[in-house]
Structure formats: C-alpha cells, structure tokens
Amino acid sequence: MTVIVRDLHPGADADIEGFVRVRHAALPYVYFSRASVLHHLALTPAAAHYRALVAEEDGEVVGTAQVGLAHDSPEPGQGWLNVYVDPARARRGAGTLLVRAAEEHLAAHGATKLFAWVLDEPGHRAFAERHGYRASRSAHFLVLDLKHTELPPPQKPPTGVELRTAADFADDPRPLFTLDAETNSDEPGDIAIEFTDYEAWIAEYWKHPHLDRELTSVAVADGRPVAFSVAHTDGAARYGTGMTGTVRDHRGRGLAKLVKNDSLHRARAAGYTQAHTSNDSDNGPMLAVNRWFGYEIRATEVRYVRELG
Template identity: 40%
Template sequence: MMRRVKIRAAVGDDAEGVAAVRRAVYSYKSMSPASARHMITVSAPEERFLPLVAEVDDTVVAWGSAGLNVWTSEPGQSDLSIYVHPQHRKQGIGTALADRLHQHLTEVGAIRVRAFVHPDGLDFARNLGYDGTRRLHYAGVDVRSLPPQPQTPEGIELVTLDQVDPRQAYTADSIASLDEPSDSPLDAIAYDRWLEETWQSPGMDKALSVAAMAGDEMVCFTVIETDGDRAWSGMTGTIPSYRGRGLAKLVKSVALRRAAAAGITHAYTSNDDENGPMLAINNWLGYERVETELALLLTLAG
C-alpha cells in the first residue's frame, strides 16, 4: 500500500525532523535543530518566506522553501530550496513541493528563481525549466591535522566574534559581500535583518569564529557554524584594502584550530569556481572535495 504524503507549512517544532533530513541529504553541511528552528521561524515580512515540509506517517521526509531575496537591489529575485530524504525519492514529493513553491513565488511577484541541486537532480530541475549558471564545490578537512599557523602581521589583532560589536561585523560583512560570486549582487543588506537572521543565528559559534582587527576596524573574518562534531565554514571575507596580505588564510587557520580544541573533528565549506583565492586557501588548509552542486536559474512566466 502506498503511504500517504502530507505537505503542510513548516513550524518551529519541525526543526528536529528538518535537521535530520538535511543531514541525510547533505552530509557535508551543518544545521543543528536550533538552526533549523531559526530558519523556519525567522524571516523578514517582505521576504514572503514560505517553509514547507512533507510528512509520511507523521515523520518529516522532505523540506521545501521559497522567498524573495531582500538582500539585493535587483527586483524580483528569489530563492528556492527542496530536499527529499533518499528513502522517499521518486514518489512525486519533490514535484509537489516545487509546484506549491513556484505558485507562491509567482503570487508574491518573483521574476527569477535560484536553486542549487546535486548533479543527480539536474534532470529533475531541467524538467521544471531551470538552467545552469555556476558550480559550487564542497570540501571537507580533518581539523585535527592542519598546516602550521601563519604569522599575524604587525598592526593586526586577532579576536573572536564574541568580542566585537555587531556593527563592526556588519560593516565588514556588507563590504566583503559586494563582490562575492553570485547571481545577484548582495548590495542591499539591512542591518536589522542581518542582525536577526545572521548575527543572532544559533548556528553561528562566535567563540570559534575569528576576525582580524586593524584598530577598531574589522578587516577580515571567518564564520564557524557548528552541529555536534561537525563545523561549517561559512562566510570568509576581507575588505578590499586589506586583501593580498594573507589575512583570510590566517583567520581561517586560527578558527579551525579553535574548532578542533572544542571537539570538532571535521569542517566543511563551499567555493564557487570563480573564487580562485579562496580555493587556494582551502587547498592549503587540506580541504578535499566531497561534492559538487549546480546553481540553477528559472525565469517565471509573467
């Protein structure tokens, strides 16, 4: 007998189930239940964020979400995410989620949708009208075995993010994000939204995340998110006037050592094909590729 699939709006109490499905699909990404709850419950009203789950026998087996990208000045940009537990694929769950989410995005005025897929999901995405744009490579490293830590340059002080004012971090993040490889520029990041969605995210471990300070200015930083014995190296950024000095290599090296001391065994990260400098740093740290994802775009019918 075919088991009945129920698709409904996600709520905070779905966090454990969503985190479990995500871990089954993306072994190289970190998302604790606390972070999943934050993802489900915290969003800007103008984002028109719709989180969905699919259940079989009252167990969450899939996640779907979509919303407008409110961190870019380009109108009508949106993001969509769908992942289905490997044991529940080929049953129409992904298609049902996509139909609901595309309808929602059309209703809220989205023009273009961005999604990421594994190579084995490319045919599914193309059948929905998506086309390829970029590749992201995911890599992991055993943080208990790292190359020697670089020297700290004169005039630079290393601190953890729990020692800095969030305004300093916001300024550095906003500047460093302007030329991040992306389908839309990250040029409209409002402080209040950044504070709630990024700085206050329970996944960010500020005691492990490291920044390089030049006086009162944060000039480089790396963010560490944790989930059990795994860590995710999130954004690593340097403001343009301090690039080429080895600061990104330094802060990431220090942060990974702090993670190892805290009981983390493996850290994962992602790199766009276009981001050669960061790829070089991660190769030096010993990261080895574990997966590739494709960044896809869909233009919605007007």
C-alpha cells in the first residue's frame, strides 16, 4: 500500500469529501464544509502562497494539510502548516509525507520559521518533536451545550451603546474591518497580525461561507462599532464564535459579555444547539468570559515552531 501526497483537486468531489471527513475525524472541534474548503482555495490572497494538500492511499484521502505564509503579519518569513491524518489510518507514513511536502513548499517561498498546531496528546506531540519542532504556546477548544445550558439573562446595553448586527453593515462593512484590525492586533499569539488590506479582508473574512451576519452582534457607541462577537454557523445545529473583541478605549465596560450574550441568545432562538469557540491559553479575560457562559474545555492544541536553516 503506497501513500502519495498531492494538491487537493477542487473539482473532484471525492477530494473535497475526503478532506472534510479526515478533518472532522481528527479535529471535531473545528467545522469544515465543501464551501469553506473551496473558499480558502479560491479567496486566500496570493501573497499567502496557500496550498491544500491531501495524502492518498489506495485512492482514498487519509490525510490533509493546509499550508501558507503569514501574509498579514508585519514580520516576513513566517509560514504555517496544519497537518491531520485520519486516526484510523495513522502511523502509515501519511503525516511525514505531508510535513515534508509542506516544508518544501514554504521554504521555496522564503519561509524561515514554521508554525504548526498539534493536539496536546503524547503521540501527536512526539510526532512534531521528531520532525524538529519545539513546543510554544497553547490554545483550548471550548464547547457549550446551547440547548440545555441556562444562559445569563439578556443584558441592557450601557448608556450610549446600542446593539446591532453585522447585517446592518452590509452596504459598508469597512467600520467592522477597522474594529477587526484593532482587536486582532491585540490577540495573544506567536504570529503578529496586521489587517491593512481591506479588499483581502472582504474576500477572506467578510465573504466566508460560514459567517452569519445576522447572528454576529455588534456594539455601537459614538456612531462606530466598538465591540463584536463574530458568529459562524453550519445552517443546522452548530454555532461557533470566530472572534469576540472590544476596541481599547471601550474595554472594562463589559461589552464583550454584552455582544456575546446577545449573539448566543439569538443563536439558541434560531435553533442552534451546540456552541463552539477557542481561546489562547494566555487570554485570561476571554477564558473567564466563556466560563461565565458555561463553556467547558474539551481539548487543547499546542503551537509548535521550527526554524529553518
């Protein structure tokens, strides 16, 4: 039985279905769909040199990798690779071949420092360390039973603040771009992010197929968005928070709780039963907010780093 690694073929249904199946088997805390896989292939900016790879054994997709450069970081030469193998087909060489192909691609495009998320389990961590990666920070996947958990009562906005949705900005989302740029720049992480390209943000984030603009809650003060909780949904039962953040000059007013509580209540009313999110382990304030809602940590990932040459 021979394992080969190649690019995912966007026109091949078996490739897309195999990619999604493997990801959900290996990483059930993150939702993928045919639309989201094709979205990343088509709309990730060219500067990222993004590739989606599959490992194939006997005509079946058994492993996946997403690979790219951190194009929205002010520090050049940073690349990332996230490799996942079907747990039922592990230890047959697929992971090693995917890592090798990913590293070669990134090195060819000038990457000198590579980052990879690895599940915090002995086998996964040992695999990363055998390939020359060292452990860095960690992040948690959290889940809330939205159907049976009693949410905090809906909150009244403080004086001078009103609640709106992302759908209210459909004609001109630039104010949300400005909000996203500031809040993301303060997120803890190994790779600093700067959103400076509005059109790239529109393509990659505003047009993401899972973005639910109606359930994305926005706090507006002095005529501008100052906090938001970004909602991604599967159109059925699963609701996820992509980002919750507040601009610096409005922090300490409880606006993160306000917008997230508003979004969660409306998501439950719309029939969503599972709420997912993730937090960097060093993001104490947001972890405290999520514990207040009743989220529980279900798994942890560790960021691994490798310097090239």
